[in-house]
Amino acid sequence: MNMTTVRKSKLLALISLLDDPDQMIFDAVEKELLKESARIIPDLEYVWESTVHDVCQERIGRLIRKIRFKEEIRHLRGWSAKSDPDLLEGFIIISRYLFPEISVEKVYRRIEELRKRVWVELNNSLTSLEKITVLNHIFFNEYRFRIVSDNQENMKSHSVAHLLESATGSMVAFSLLYQIVARKLEFPVRYIDFPRHPLLAYADRKIAARVHPDVETDILFYINPSGKGSISGRRELEFVLRKMNPVIEINRLEPGSSSTFLLRLLESIDQSAALTGETYRSQEIQQMKKVLGAHLKVKNLK
Numbered sequence: 001m002n003m004t005t006v007r008k009s010k011l012l013a014l015i016s017l018l019d020d021p022d023q024m025i026f027d028a029v030e031k032e033l034l035k036e037s038a039r040i041i042p043d044l045e046y047v048w049e050s051t052v053h054d055v056c057q058e059r060i061g062r063l064i065r066k067i068r069f070k071e072e073i074r075h076l077r078g079w080s081a082k083s084d085p086d087l088l089e090g091f092i093i094i095s096r097y098l099f100p101e102i103s104v105e106k107v108y109r110r111i112e113e114l115r116k117r118v119w120v121e122l123n124n125s126l127t128s129l130e131k132i133t134v135l136n137h138i139f140f141n142e143y144r145f146r147i148v149s150d151n152q153e154n155m156k157s158h159s160v161a162h163l164l165e166s167a168t169g170s171m172v173a174f175s176l177l178y179q180i181v182a183r184k185l186e187f188p189v190r191y192i193d194f195p196r197h198p199l200l201a202y203a204d205r206k207i208a209a210r211v212h213p214d215v216e217t218d219i220l221f222y223i224n225p226s227g228k229g230s231i232s233g234r235r236e237l238e239f240v241l242r243k244m245n246p247v248i249e250i251n252r253l254e255p256g257s258s259s260t261f262l263l264r265l266l267e268s269i270d271q272s273a274a275l276t277g278e279t280y281r282s283q284e285i286q287q288m289k290k291v292l293g294a295h296l297k298v299k300n301l302k
Contacts, residue, residue: 011040015047018063019056030063038071069284072097076291080259087258088160088180091173094265094288095159102161110164111177115184117142122185128202128220129231131187136229139178147171147226153272158265171197171226172268176261178225189223190255197226198264201255259292266292 017029033040041064048060075093079085088111092104121134139145145167148157153170156162163169163177175191175198182189182200192199205218222232232240237253266289273281 011036011043015043018047018059019051019053026059033063034066034070036067038067041067068100069097073287073291076288080292085258087176087261090258090262091160091176091180094262095161098155098159099161102159107161107164111181114181118181118185128204128207132202132223132229132231135182140228143167145174147174154276155272155278158269158272170268172265175200175225176265191261192222192253193256193260193264194253197224199224263289263292
């Protein structure tokens with residue numbers, strides 16, 4: 001009998017003890033199984049489907065969830081450690097935390113379809129403003145994407161898979177998708193952590209120097225994805241900021257990283273979890289935020 005067979009037999013023996021009524025035995029078994037990777041999930045699911053004991057089903061369901069969460073934390077840690085992490089990859093990790101069954105291949109395929117649909121409408125004579133107008137037309141007129149209000153948000157509204165499937169999502173989730181598609185079209189669009197809602201900034205230092213000769217900035221204009229891609233100039237945004245309490249200086253609205261954008265998504269998910277009664281997610285979300293926050297601190301020190 002080789003080591004693989006021995007290991008498999010040990011795991012199956014541990015799984016068979018999940019219905020033991022003794023809590024101490026269950027705790028010991030769970031501790032051992034949590035050392036394993038997601039590869040044991042099919043075995044756990046088989047036992048879950050086979051058992052007639054409600055307690056055992058509940059325990060296995062909880063264990064599967066813990067193993068999956070551990071895997072997503074590992075993926076998120078690896079993603080955030082990259083020097084230039086891909087925003088879509090990070091969005092998928094968080095979406096998979098919410099809905100483990102999502103098809104990653106389908107997500108990539110649908111985003112590529114969106115990119116191509118916009119790309120065929122572009123040409124070299126278009127200005128930066130016209131390019132964003134084309135992008136907005138495809139998003140809001142052809143695909144009819146829409147934002148759900150805060151009190152209608154649920155877990156699905158934060159998932160990239162659901163957003164692409166239904167053309168409906170939360171303000172932060174859609175803003176993420178907007179930037180992802182824009183960057184795949186090579187538009188120099190950056191995330192701005194605006195207090196009320198995520199903003200995107202179209203950056204072009206050469207043109208910005210001509211448009212704003214008295215200001216040191218590379219931002220040409222601002223885009224509000226959740227406002228159907230509405231575009232604001234520097235002066236318009238300064239007017240809005242002056243009316244806020246407390247007043248915010250426009251120069252403090254620095255472009256944020258992909259990790260900062262995902263932190264905004266996690267905050268939105270946490271709020272939705274409180275509204276839908278999924279309070280068990282709060283601790284998990286805090287762990288995910290801690291992973292992203294830790295790597296942001298390291299990068300800022302470099």
